[in-house]
Amino acid sequence: MAKIVVALGGNAILSKDASAEAQMKAVKKTAQELIKFIKNGDQLIITHGNGPQVGNLLLQQSAADSKENPAMPLDTCGAMTQGSIGYWFQNAMKEALLNNGIDKDVMAIITQTIVDENDPAFLNPSKPIGPFYKEAEVPEIKAQHPDWQIIEDAGRGYRRVVPSPKPLVINEYPAIQKVVDAGIIPIVSGGGGIPVVRKGNQLIGKEAVIDKDFSASKIAQLIDADKLIILTSAGGVFYNYGKSNQVELKEVGVNEIQQHIDANEFAKGSMMPKVQAAVSFVKTTGNPAVIGDLADVQEIIAGNKGTTIVKEAIESVVK
Numbered sequence: 001m002a003k004i005v006v007a008l009g010g011n012a013i014l015s016k017d018a019s020a021e022a023q024m025k026a027v028k029k030t031a032q033e034l035i036k037f038i039k040n041g042d043q044l045i046i047t048h049g050n051g052p053q054v055g056n057l058l059l060q061q062s063a064a065d066s067k068e069n070p071a072m073p074l075d076t077c078g079a080m081t082q083g084s085i086g087y088w089f090q091n092a093m094k095e096a097l098l099n100n101g102i103d104k105d106v107m108a109i110i111t112q113t114i115v116d117e118n119d120p121a122f123l124n125p126s127k128p129i130g131p132f133y134k135e136a137e138v139p140e141i142k143a144q145h146p147d148w149q150i151i152e153d154a155g156r157g158y159r160r161v162v163p164s165p166k167p168l169v170i171n172e173y174p175a176i177q178k179v180v181d182a183g184i185i186p187i188v189s190g191g192g193g194i195p196v197v198r199k200g201n202q203l204i205g206k207e208a209v210i211d212k213d214f215s216a217s218k219i220a221q222l223i224d225a226d227k228l229i230i231l232t233s234a235g236g237v238f239y240n241y242g243k244s245n246q247v248e249l250k251e252v253g254v255n256e257i258q259q260h261i262d263a264n265e266f267a268k269g270s271m272m273p274k275v276q277a278a279v280s281f282v283k284t285t286g287n288p289a290v291i292g293d294l295a296d297v298q299e300i301i302a303g304n305k306g307t308t309i310v311k312e313a314i315e316s317v318v319k
């Protein structure tokens, strides 16, 4: 039995339709994929993003903001999305388990991620959240929200960005470890975890959104996971992505892929954090990390799809 942390990207929760009904439907479909790990005998620790949801929630908050009904700050919105997405996953996983005759408990855990209040990321917002805007819409959006910073997001449109400090520790990791040891499937660090700083015995929320791939890597390291699997909407990691000479990697050593990170070869808002998160896990634990497509779970389990990053590879194996 392998202890596997699975990080789920945008396509695991959200299609074009941001209604609760559509997101629950997408989460149910994702749960049917994740069940394949359980049937394989693996112990799962599930984590997920919240970028679109937390941005949408902030928009709803600001639209209704008043003295009597004040908008909630970003850390609290992060907690709210952790709750809502955790609720969807908890029920979807339990239903999929029951449908497969598997008697296992699932538990979404409100998770806080300790960050450094002097992290330079607080002065340099970089995490895209909420909806995508067309280039022509940007001036109007900026006029409506003069305090927003907006960037072009990996060729997919324009989005608001917020600070995204690096996770230092997942605050609840000792409790998560106990839940894992009890054979329960936990859903943790949703949206990267609520960013907090420690002041004595207090945890103080910070206005930021942590990258879920980095916090997935962190929790995987803290609970000694055998494997980190980042499921997204790409078959695997490509060199020269989108170019005529692109190649998809089947297996690659950390030292080789680190050179491609250092040369800034991966897209900043999409593949770069995944590769960095995977490399950090492999370097710290010596265990492998896989980046692959959510639709390919069965093939990933069989070792036929996805890109595996390993501690030492004699040479990279290209598909």
Ligand SMILES: Nc1ncnc2c1ncn2[C@@H]1O[C@H](COP(=O)(O)OP(=O)(O)O)[C@@H](O)[C@H]1O
Residues within 6 Å of the ligand: 008, 009, 010, 011, 049, 231, 232, 233, 234, 236, 237, 238, 239, 240, 241, 266, 267, 269, 270, 271
């Ligand atoms: N080098 C690369 N290899 C594979 N996919 C890449 C690469 N660079 C950019 N991508 C894009 O990154 C996307 C995954 O990033 P993103 O959509 O941000 O992830 P998430 O699943 O966490 O929401 C893929 O669907 C693909 O279009």
Ligand SMILES: NC(=O)OP(=O)(O)O
Residues within 6 Å of the ligand: 009, 010, 048, 049, 050, 051, 052, 128, 190, 191, 192, 209, 210, 211, 212, 213
């Ligand atoms: N928090 C986070 O990384 O969310 P997304 O993966 O949805 O961007």
